[in-house]
Amino acid sequence: MLIAEDLLLLLYDDESGKPIAGSPGLDYALAGAVLIELTLLGKTDITAAGDGVKPGRLKVLDAAPTGDPILDERLAFVVGKPGKRPKDQIGRLSKKLRDQLLTRLADRGVLEADEDKVLGLFPVTRWPAKDARHEAEVRSKLEAVLKVGTTPDERTGALIALLSALNVVAKVVTDAVDKKALKQRAKQIAESDWAADAVRKAVTEMQAAVTAAIVVASSTAAASGSS
Structure with a gap:
């Protein structure tokens, strides 16, 4: 599965089928996970000082399709918009x-699309777990790093x-x-050296991009609410 699917x-x-994180942060994090995946596959990179271009920009290394339609749609977008900062x-x-991810996970039998109506009028879809075996494996690796102190692999570190x-x-x-120690451990992992340089750059930029995008979205919402 993709890092974005694990995320x-x-x-x-698993039971309510509702997200535990709000929008737009959740959606931005999923996009960041896709870009990290493309970096792991050697498709994209983040420019650094000395590359002859401005640092911190998305760079395409290999525009050939990956064979995954969700990744390839985003790769094609980056190819068409070169030299942009991830947060933009x-x-x-x-x-x-x-x-796209929810539908694909439901098609695979991992999630279940539970359709309902709010107040009997407004349609809504919940996504409870149908087969939680893969998620259990992901959680096991996550907890081994955060609670036991094992060194993460690149995918777990990115998550x-x-x-x-x-x-x-x-x-x-x-x-x-x-909970405080747990958050501190996660922050330490996010900032430590557990991956190749290209992946570390991508993860750092995706973190910054997600944070910046959330701040901008929150500021815009606040401005709209006060006008």
Whole structure:
């Protein structure tokens, strides 16, 4: 599964089928997970000082399709918009992404699409777990890093960094006695050297992009509410 799919499973309650993180942060984190995946596949990179271009920009290394339609749609977008900062692209990259991932997970039998109506009028779809075996494996790796102190692999490290950016680590690992220590451990992992340089750059930029996008969205909403 994609990192974005693992992240989505962690961010939806297995029983209620409701997200535990709000919008737009959840959607931006999913887009960040896709860009990290493309970096792991050697498709994209983040420019650094000395590359001959402005640092901190998205760079395409290989525009050939990955074979995954969700990844390829976002890769094509980055190809068409080169040299942009992740935080300026993450909103566009997140469009329809959550729905695509949820639908695909339901098609695979991992989630169940539970359709209902709010107040008997407004249609709403919940996404409770149908087969939680893969999610259980992801959670096991996550808890081994956060609670036991094992070194994360690149995918688990990326998940922890994105969860930390959303400030939902304590909502995902709910049985931790010391929530403050759990958050500090997640922040430490997010900032430590557990991956190749390209992946570390991507994770750091995605964290910053998610945080910046949330701040901008919150500011815009606040301004709209006061006008």
